[in-house]
Amino acid sequence: MRNFEFFEPTTVEEASSLLAQYNGKARLLAGGTDLIIGMKARTEMPEYVISLENIPGLDGITYDEGSGLRVGAMTKMRALETDAIIRDRYTALAEGAAEVGSIQIRHLATLGGNIGHASPAADAAAALLVLDAQVQIGSADGQRTVPIDALFTGPGTTVLEPGEIITAFEFPPRPANSGSQYLKQKIREVMDLAFVGVASAVTLNDGAVENTRIGLAAVAPTPIRATEAEGIINRYHPVTKEILEQAAEAASAQSRPISDLRCSAEYRRQIVGVLTRRTVQTAINRAQS
Amino acid sequence: MSEYSVVGKSVPRVDALDKVTGAAQYGADVHRPGMLYGKIVRSKHPHAYIRGIDTSEAEKLPGVRAIVTQADVKTGRSVFATDKVLYVGEPIAAVAATDPDIAEEAAELVKIDYEELPVVQDVLEAIKPSTPRLHNDDTKDGPARRVIKARLKKLSDDESQDHSAEIEELTAKFESLEDEVYYNISAETHTEAGDVEKGFAESDIVVEDTYVVPRVHQTYMEPHVSIAEADSSGKVTVWASTQGPFAIRSGVAGTLGIPLTQINVIPTTMGGGFGGRFGVALTHVPAVLLSQKTGRPVRVQMTREEEFVDGRPAPGCVIKLKTGATNDGRILARQALAFWDSGSVSGASIGSTIRVRGVYKIPNLKVDAYGVYTNKSGTTAYRAPGTPQVAYAGESQLDEIARKIGMDGVEFRLKNMREEGDQIPAGAKEPKVGYKETLKAVADAAGWWNREKGPNQGWGVAIGDWTNGCGPGGIYISVHEDGSVRIFHGSIDITGTDTAIAQIVAEVLTVPYEQVTITRGDTDSAPYATGSGGSVVTFTMGNTAKLAAEDTCQRILALAAERLNTSADNLELKDGKVSVLVQDPPRSISLGELAAYSLSTTGGPIVGKGSFARKPSTPALAAQIAKVEVDPETGNVRVLKMVSSQDVGFAINPMAVEGQIEGGTVQGYAWAMMEEMQYDEKGNVNPGFVDYRVPTSADLPTVQSVIVEVPAPNGPFGAKGVGEPPITPTLATMANAVVDAIGVRITELPIKPEKVIDALKQNGK
Numbered sequence A: 001m002r003n004f005e006f007f008e009p010t011t012v013e014e015a016s017s018l019l020a021q022y023n024g025k026a027r028l029l030a031g032g033t034d035l036i037i038g039m040k041a042r043t044e045m046p047e048y049v050i051s052l053e054n055i056p057g058l059d060g061i062t063y064d065e066g067s068g069l070r071v072g073a074m075t076k077m078r079a080l081e082t083d084a085i086i087r088d089r090y091t092a093l094a095e096g097a098a099e100v101g102s103i104q105i106r107h108l109a110t111l112g113g114n115i116g117h118a119s120p121a122a123d124a125a126a127a128l129l130v131l132d133a134q135v136q137i138g139s140a141d142g143q144r145t146v147p148i149d150a151l152f153t154g155p156g157t158t159v160l161e162p163g164e165i166i167t168a169f170e171f172p173p174r175p176a177n178s179g180s181q182y183l184k185q186k187i188r189e190v191m192d193l194a195f196v197g198v199a200s201a202v203t204l205n206d207g208a209v210e211n212t213r214i215g216l217a218a219v220a221p222t223p224i225r226a227t228e229a230e231g232i233i234n235r236y237h238p239v240t241k242e243i244l245e246q247a248a249e250a251a252s253a254q255s256r257p258i259s260d261l262r263c264s265a266e267y268r269r270q271i272v273g274v275l276t277r278r279t280v281q282t283a284i285n286r287a288q289s
Numbered sequence B: 001m002s003e004y005s006v007v008g009k010s011v012p013r014v015d016a017l018d019k020v021t022g023a024a025q026y027g028a029d030v031h032r033p034g035m036l037y038g039k040i041v042r043s044k045h046p047h048a049y050i051r052g053i054d055t056s057e058a059e060k061l062p063g064v065r066a067i068v069t070q071a072d073v074k075t076g077r078s079v080f081a082t083d084k085v086l087y088v089g090e091p092i093a094a095v096a097a098t099d100p101d102i103a104e105e106a107a108e109l110v111k112i113d114y115e116e117l118p119v120v121q122d123v124l125e126a127i128k129p130s131t132p133r134l135h136n137d138d139t140k141d142g143p144a145r146r147v148i149k150a151r152l153k154k155l156s157d158d159e160s161q162d163h164s165a166e167i168e169e170l171t172a173k174f175e176s177l178e179d180e181v182y183y184n185i186s187a188e189t190h191t192e193a194g195d196v197e198k199g200f201a202e203s204d205i206v207v208e209d210t211y212v213v214p215r216v217h218q219t220y221m222e223p224h225v226s227i228a229e230a231d232s233s234g235k236v237t238v239w240a241s242t243q244g245p246f247a248i249r250s251g252v253a254g255t256l257g258i259p260l261t262q263i264n265v266i267p268t269t270m271g272g273g274f275g276g277r278f279g280v281a282l283t284h285v286p287a288v289l290l291s292q293k294t295g296r297p298v299r300v301q302m303t304r305e306e307e308f309v310d311g312r313p314a315p316g317c318v319i320k321l322k323t324g325a326t327n328d329g330r331i332l333a334r335q336a337l338a339f340w341d342s343g344s345v346s347g348a349s350i351g352s353t354i355r356v357r358g359v360y361k362i363p364n365l366k367v368d369a370y371g372v373y374t375n376k377s378g379t380t381a382y383r384a385p386g387t388p389q390v391a392y393a394g395e396s397q398l399d400e401i402a403r404k405i406g407m408d409g410v411e412f413r414l415k416n417m418r419e420e421g422d423q424i425p426a427g428a429k430e431p432k433v434g435y436k437e438t439l440k441a442v443a444d445a446a447g448w449w450n451r452e453k454g455p456n457q458g459w460g461v462a463i464g465d466w467t468n469g470c471g472p473g474g475i476y477i478s479v480h481e482d483g484s485v486r487i488f489h490g491s492i493d494i495t496g497t498d499t500a501i502a503q504i505v506a507e508v509l510t511v512p513y514e515q516v517t518i519t520r521g522d523t524d525s526a527p528y529a530t531g532s533g534g535s536v537v538t539f540t541m542g543n544t545a546k547l548a549a550e551d552t553c554q555r556i557l558a559l560a561a562e563r564l565n566t567s568a569d570n571l572e573l574k575d576g577k578v579s580v581l582v583q584d585p586p587r588s589i590s591l592g593e594l595a596a597y598s599l600s601t602t603g604g605p606i607v608g609k610g611s612f613a614r615k616p617s618t619p620a621l622a623a624q625i626a627k628v629e630v631d632p633e634t635g636n637v638r639v640l641k642m643v644s645s646q647d648v649g650f651a652i653n654p655m656a657v658e659g660q661i662e663g664g665t666v667q668g669y670a671w672a673m674m675e676e677m678q679y680d681e682k683g684n685v686n687p688g689f690v691d692y693r694v695p696t697s698a699d700l701p702t703v704q705s706v707i708v709e710v711p712a713p714n715g716p717f718g719a720k721g722v723g724e725p726p727i728t729p730t731l732a733t734m735a736n737a738v739v740d741a742i743g744v745r746i747t748e749l750p751i752k753p754e755k756v757i758d759a760l761k762q763n764g765k
């Protein structure tokens, strides 16, 4: 690992100023499960590392029936997967979090880090897409909000400006008759990165499926929504096997996977279809129960 | 009920407490005052000429203390590449610096001027004439050319007749077999028994297939590490995490021209080896060179990535296999042509190709095997070297035949298995073996005979055989005044062998297991011990321990005879004391009292010794049955049941034996389903645990171990080597179970989900 200078600011403003001052040479440190690995492998060689650990208020889960769910950027994956409200109402997020690495890793890994790292395969990303997350971004100049759909710009890149820090994720309230699921295609049962990840969320209105969201991970340069497939599910009632199949095909078609050492693009496209069908079905079942 | 009181019992391992509390000192735990950190400068190209090595920038970096290259190797033995590199990761130089980060940075500052050469990674490509050559070696003939060549020689040697017409015809044929001229061959072996052509002609069914097994890494938990300390007198001390300290001593001595007595190798607790931790080249020699140059202790420790690019993994293999059988299930002939992926140097495992014969009565057998050079690191042993690869081919093909002739897979194997006195194809006569018992045991335990399966589920059975090795070793035993017993030896405990040694000594000396302790010496202080590989340790060191304990007994009885005023044959050692057999009044003396007494005798303290080299070993079988379920949409394969039986001769410690069976089975499962070192023209593309997957405990249900005991005449208490056999069947076990589930055979491992999907598609499913 290269030598670096280490800062432990106690406010977002302070952290932001440092980040802006050393723009390009500084990295934020949350749980370190991406950053430290990268620094050891020398794919990341920051000269300045700014820890978010000592900034109060960045960690924690709050829920309000009226305003919905707020998850601080420093919230650990383990906290997300074990939180009763998230498991019940924001199930795909709990499942996405539970897919990250191992329990040990999940006690370190944060949601802010997973999203800030902006890997197309990030396990929490598809859930945030389907649960309509709003990303709270803070800096020395103030606060702004970006919808999750607009956050990612490419592998490892986001719309964050120099000096900007993700402070929290906000999710609208989810009614009881809603359901969601995240599924991940992998070879190893745990500690494997997603070959493909798919999250789906639906709300039922008088038995009709509404507000369908389908999020895809590891099949495009960024996590993406399968909007065509969402439209198909919303349009038809009831959602039959044939409709699910159509949606699956639409999601496959909208994915833009690559072939790499893990598997071929063709295989990924097929899996997008399979997991879209399965997660939409489960989301509907969960909304009904 | 066993006649023994300590052996045959699952006593806790002697090292259990140290391991679970973290007290055990591994190589990476060794720190020496003033220690420097070494880093190897490695090739970035898989095949290139080196036009220049410039260390000047690196030398200027503050904290750098020394840089060594081949020029520093006074013996001229090859340690670093000089004019050509053959794989990514090949060592070119080594740096020592005051901290690991500086060493790493300095290694990057060493400038290597390369002239790149074409690369070959695939064995079937490498043997072709159009391929780049790694070494300046001759071509070799393929099997058909070899047959013709032999015939030609016979004809031309025979002067009784004129063979010119036939010679001319054969010569023309010989020359026309152009694709049987193999390039880049590192080694070859050929074995023949009977007449395979005749055997195939007589067969009702002949199946032929090509099986591809990937190169896999031993993935021991602890990467290679070595700490070397050369003092001003020239004495060199090496702390080594190794399977064979004595091999490291002689290896370092030979490579660097250091007298044997000037090297002491201190073995540390070892974090796994599986055959991959015998060599001196990876860290030991560079550490010694750097220490000699700086006069300071130097640690060289590989990262996981370095392990993948410059470890010595198990070779991949392409096996063309043909087997003929009768419709009633008799195997008549088998022919194999194997190409082993040796990497850049002549490699391991090729000699195991013969094991494709399995434990069957195959009257006609022909095996041709070639090692092939490719632009990868060299290879070495991995748990039953070479056997998992060929057993995968052999047992897959038997499964195919059993399916085709409609015979149960277990029945088919039982019908063809050898028994005591049967001829081993191209070998001797079979000694007393437990092949059938072992296969029947697994079938019974797994519920094979009334097995059921749901949709997309399948059952697979396979076997693998192995015979433990043997080697020289010595042990001393000392009995103390408190009745405790201490064993001194120099062999490395990987699998629980110290525990087995302690159990054997406790059994013979009739003392409680808890009273026996072990001291492992270094190469200066311990008697010689063979390396811990080839399942040798319990067999060899167990025999040695038994001899040493028996020797100790002699001394104990002689002393007791003196003390109790009787003759030694009127004495019995039992429950830790010596008693008079026939005499009034009954008298006895404890071992502690005897040991105390021994200190004031003219004979001196109670010390026993044992020394052992070799006795014939007995083959052991491992047999497995798996039940799997395949997700036909994703291709994922889940194991529902895994049962693994093994003939261990005699289980000195059943718990430790089960541990070996479970571990080997899981490693075999991993090779079948996920492990694979992937290469392209840039070298190894998955040098880490993200994309080189080893399974976790979440991937398999508990492996059900079934211990079979058919005693080995020469093993201690009948024990056979246990460590290696359980990995041998699993590649085929898994492949056969998947076939049973989806009706399609995947002949190229690992059976990744995508391959399952592709296979299903190709078969219109």
Ligand SMILES: Cc1cc2nc3c(=O)[nH]c(=O)nc-3n(C[C@H](O)[C@H](O)[C@H](O)COP(=O)(O)OP(=O)(O)OC[C@H]3O[C@@H](n4cnc5c(N)ncnc54)[C@H](O)[C@@H]3O)c2cc1C
Pocket (backbone or CB within 6 Å): A027, A028, A029, A030, A031, A032, A033, A034, A035, A036, A037, A052, A073, A074, A099, A100, A101, A102, A105, A108, A109, A110, A111, A112, A113, A114, A115, A116, A117, A118, A121, A122, A123, A124, A164, A165, A166, A167, A191, A192, A193, A194
């Ligand atoms: C063994 C192992 C297994 C893993 N398995 C998985 C897996 O299965 N699935 C998966 O998705 N990931 C996996 N990961 C990756 C990693 O654990 C996750 O991405 C994790 O959520 C990252 O969070 P962190 O807090 O550790 O981030 P860090 O490493 O601290 O930071 C990651 C990146 O995000 C930036 N960042 C951090 N916080 C913020 C913020 N508040 N605002 C803006 N930028 C920020 C950092 O500067 C850095 O560039 C694994 C990692 C390891 C080591």
